[in-house]
Amino acid sequence: MSARRSPDQDGQGVVVVGLGRFGSYLAGSLGQLGHEVLAIDRDPAVVQRWGSRLDRVVQADATDEATLRQLGVADYVRVVVCIGASVEASVLTVLALGEVGGPEIWARATSGKHARILSAVGARHVVFPEAETGERVAHLIVSKMLDFIEFDDNFAIAKVRVPPTLVGRGLGDITPAECHGVLVVGAKQPGHRFGYAAPDTVLAEGCLLIVEGTIDQVQRFAGLS
Known part of the structure; x- marks a missing residue:
């Protein structure tokens, strides 16, 4: 993991968890709009691929509350959980973010049941990018x-x-x-x-x-x- 750094001073920093197809496009678009992005993924190959394209990319387990605190996630305005391959990892990440406190939680859902669980454990906004x-x-x-x-x-x-x-x-x-x-x-x-x-x-x-x-x-x- 890289050294901790605070988000941009105008309060527009966003954390993106999961650099799959949806997460990587989202992170890149946010960067082009001038927002600081902290991107988190547990796959070292993915982190290496996006390391030179995004402002800050770290390899970490986002389901771990201590790791999120170390990365300074609570200092950011919003966090988007883009994990789609593992419902368990998605839900555990939202739970950990809720324990950390601070950012508004957005989360990607892959089904109606998944969406209901995410909302129940703390996601304020749930999106269905493929369906939409x-x-x-x-x-x-x-x-x-x-x-x-x-x-x-x-x-x-x-x-x-x-x-x-x-x-x-x-x-x-x-x-x-x-x-x-x-x-x-x-x-x-x-x-x-x-x-x-x-x-x-x-x-x-x-x-x-x-x-x-x-x-x-x-x-x-x-x-x-």
């Missing part, structure tokens, strides 16, 4: 949406191309909220960046829109011809 990605891609495959984010209560925000029937018309004339049940919150005219949509926004051919509404409403709007 699969559902999102399914929506994109069967619709004309270009990108898609689903929230609770069947609410979604999507990026769509302006439907052909609406080209050349202004949002004030179209009234998408009244006619289609969606709110157009952003528009990207050809050759320009995204900006907030307004009633006087005219939808040129090739324009991209950010719309929000129920999943069915957004899909129907994207499919207008």
Whole structure:
């Protein structure tokens, strides 16, 4: 293990436990966003592979409370348990983190039962990366949406191309909220960046829109011809 070092001063340090496919992508993305990352994995080959790519990578057993304390995990803001291959190791790591105290615990689950156990032993947020990605891609495959984010209560925000029937018309004339049940919150005219949509926004051919509404409403709007 490397010497202990405190997380970044703005309080955005994150601990990532488990450098499998999900954990390594997560750690790399956090680093690119400017956050200090403490990555922990028990496999020396994995640690060696990521040692030069991440800010701080250590070989350690994250199920051991004493080890977590030695690494200074309690000084970090959040910890994400990305272990997927072993449910036992995942649960024991969350338990150990709860004993250490300090960071907000996020954890990856591979099943509904796994998620319930993680929540019961102290995980504040439980994520299903494979299931969430699969559902999102399914929506994109069967619709004309270009990108898609689903929230609770069947609410979604999507990026769509302006439907052909609406080209050349202004949002004030179209009234998408009244006619289609969606709110157009952003528009990207050809050759320009995204900006907030307004009633006087005219939808040129090739324009991209950010719309929000129920999943069915957004899909129907994207499919207008």
